[in-house]
Amino acid sequence: MTDIAGSATPHLRTEDCHVADLVGLLERERTDVGAYPHAERVEQEVLVYAASTVLDADAGRREERLALEAELAHAWLHGPGIVVVEGALDAEVVDGVTVRFEELIAQQRAEGRAAGDHFAAPGANDRVWGALEKLAVADPHAFVDYYSSPVIALAARAWLGPGYQVTSQVNVVGPGGAGQTVHRDYHLGFTSPEVAAEHPAHVHALSPQLTLQGAVAHGDMPVESGPTLYLPHSQKYPHGFLAYWLPDFQEYFAAHHVQLPLRLGDAVFFNPAVFHAAGSNSTRSTRRMANLLQISSAFGRAMESTDRRRVVEAIYTALLEAAAAGRPDRLLRHAVAASAEGYAFPTNLDRDPPVDGMSPATQAEVVRAALAERAAPAELGRRLAEHEERRRTS
Template identity: 65%
Template sequence: MTTTSTPFARLRQTDCRVEDLREILESQPTATPPHADHVEQQVPIYTAAHLHEVIATQAGAAEVEAELAEVLAEGPGILVITGAVEPAMVDRVSSALEEIIAEEKAAGGEVGDHFAKGGVNDRIWNALEKLAVAHPEDFVDYYANDLLALAARAWLGPGYQVTSQVNVVNPGGVGQTVHRDYHLGFTSPEVTERYPRHVHDLSPVLTLQGAIAHCDMPVETGPTLYLPHSQKYSHGYLAYWLEEFQEYFRQHHVQLPLAKGDAVFFNPALFHAAGSNTTSDVRRMANLLQISSAFGRAMEATDRHRIVTAIYPALLSRTAAGVDVEHAVAASAEGYAFPTNLDLDQPVDGMSPPTQADIVRQSLTRGAPPDELAGRLAGYAAARRTS
């Protein structure tokens, strides 16, 4: 294995060796995690029905969260939950997203992409906010999903921030080059080398990558390619740029078909790439979830105030009907109290002041009307200004 003079020496691209990656990948166990249904191409496959049964108790949920975190960190770095979202719910949201795509196409303008040629496929940036504003009821019902929240809590804990980008790979659409994801995955090798070794270890725990299949995805449609256990390679943020690593990925990746409503979650340091759609008639749609730690920075700027204001009437009506909307609140509102202006927003009753999500929860509990919530949110925003 590559050695350095000190455990804190900077990582260098010149130290990247395919042999080191191969040694890691060839020495991994293949046991099935306790709550997984089975393992396919090294990837644990969980069923929604079993997870719902186990997480019905607090102890069961904690047990599953620990297992999922272990899979993402010390296991293959990827897992699938079959049937995570009901197909009818997926269809409702897909229709809403297609409307947004059509509107943005009509408005014109070039659409870029990451690790793929821009303009070939259809993509909605900041799909979270756009869906909330245009179709608030669909947003609430979709993000109230307890299994999406389960995966987010397992890797990130509470206060996480959901962002979403919808990607539609059209027939003939060419896949991506192998890469790692945000944060360090989106910096050049020259910049990446400037970050200390421990930051390379920290970066993956700040983000959870996920995708919800919005159509059936047989292999020929190009579902994402993965290299299980590759998140464990210490030099990975520098290595994936190199041709020898890209060739190794092409030769050794796995590719799992998905059904509509299946969800896949993976460690952002896992080597992966969207596949090519070789069909002539399937538009492969996925909702790509980038879920950020409360302690990290999301890639996309998202107006949480606008989202909460848009969906609050739907949250009220669902709550009145006895629907648990807690996970929809977590996906939409700011769940962490900082940064704030501590002159104006002092933590009088504890270590931190109320979060935006706390304000929404309190308003829902009292059945407060939208205009009352608007006043409280305005006060929340004002307390975070410095002038």
């Protein structure tokens, strides 16, 4: 694709995804530790920091903290896209939270709720959705000890500024557990390639800057236990949200990824556009547990509060009348887009899991389906109430 200013279309196309372009980019990029004065070393192109360095900067002068934050942001945007902080959280604090996570998993199993994820069938691995809220309710003191971490806070501020929001999911891959296929993450990474292609090119560049991905190791993770596989610098490939679905890109990732072992309490933070995948656990006894942190910008919100269910129910009869009068469906979809919630998240993934894709149904999809069926207003109200109920956290 040519420069957007001189292009006939600002959209990226799957047919323009070529492995040779990604390879050429990666061959030109090298992580220079000299450009990151706070880093301890570079390991397999990944920057590794000592927790003591981060703690000193956080507790020191504002200028020192801001210098480290700028360094980390540069690493995620212009550098390898991945940073490891060794000893990020105190082992005793992590162990205490691990106990709570194991209790939550045991409770899920006892209730017959096998929580799956986007890549593994229910029961294949253990997953605790909404783990941040569940930990807070189960053990407030453990929550405060854990999320008081200066490392998590400094990383979040470095990428997103103040006002960020933390969510987390616990992921456990048991002995023999299969890994994931290569992917990018939230937001565009949770859409199909067809939907991603509908977003203009600048949104492909913007999406990764709205979220910071992180993971805290809740046990030692030797390589054979399957810690995350990465392709450093791949966040710079502009077509990545379309490309990672393609077999030749998946084959290249499988042959050229890097994989760093972690120890209990280590944390990794990365740009969500980095090509990555959880590895397979080839051990006979290690249950690999990580607390996956998804830290979001505070800015992804509308200016005004709007009760969208109320709006939809108010206009639905008018939509039915317009459809009966022959107004084209594409025009009615515009009215639905202006009224209903068109995004699947945030939601309660325990009760509202993805079906046939990476994300659950949106409120707008519920409305469009009802309109297509010419469902009565009372039936739409029932479906909207059911949709709303699935999304509640408690």
